[in-house]
Amino acid sequence: MKKEAYLFDTHALVFWNNKETVSEEFINFFDNQVQQGRLYVSSISFWEIALLVKRGKMAISDLHAWKNELLNITNIRLIEPSASEVIDSTLLPDHHKDPFDRLLIAQANQNKFLIVTKDRDIHKYQVKTFWV
Numbered sequence: 001m002k003k004e005a006y007l008f009d010t011h012a013l014v015f016w017n018n019k020e021t022v023s024e025e026f027i028n029f030f031d032n033q034v035q036q037g038r039l040y041v042s043s044i045s046f047w048e049i050a051l052l053v054k055r056g057k058m059a060i061s062d063l064h065a066w067k068n069e070l071l072n073i074t075n076i077r078l079i080e081p082s083a084s085e086v087i088d089s090t091l092l093p094d095h096h097k098d099p100f101d102r103l104l105i106a107q108a109n110q111n112k113f114l115i116v117t118k119d120r121d122i123h124k125y126q127v128k129t130f131w132v
Contacts, residue, residue: 006113007111009115012118041078043078043081044104081107084110085106101122105127114128
């Protein structure tokens with residue numbers, strides 16, 4: 001039986017890393033998944049976070065250091081969007097206009113990941129989602 005693999009939506013990554021706005025069950029579950037090498041983050045999440053920092057919606061003094069520390073102290077796997085995934089993201093129905101989420105949906109479908117998200121618009125797509 002194949003074990004599930006998980007792709008964090010950007011907010012899920014931040015909540016898990018900061019250990020806030022989520023339950024202890026959520027933190028423990030994904031701490032376990034990351035140890036088993038089944039937790040992924042897309043490079044586009046760092047782009048989205050950088051834009052949020054730039055707009056003053058998040059406070060991270062050194063985003064490069066934050067990213068490097070996250071990747072170095074966990075076993076979270078970084079994935080890059082492929083050209084096919086970028087194209088597929090534009091072919092999705094227009095339930096959701098957010099290009100970051102559309103690309104995460106395409107990446108999750110291509111790689112057979114469950115997206116860890118609370119975003120209700122993502123649930124409108126044919127993509128597996130998960131939240132503890």
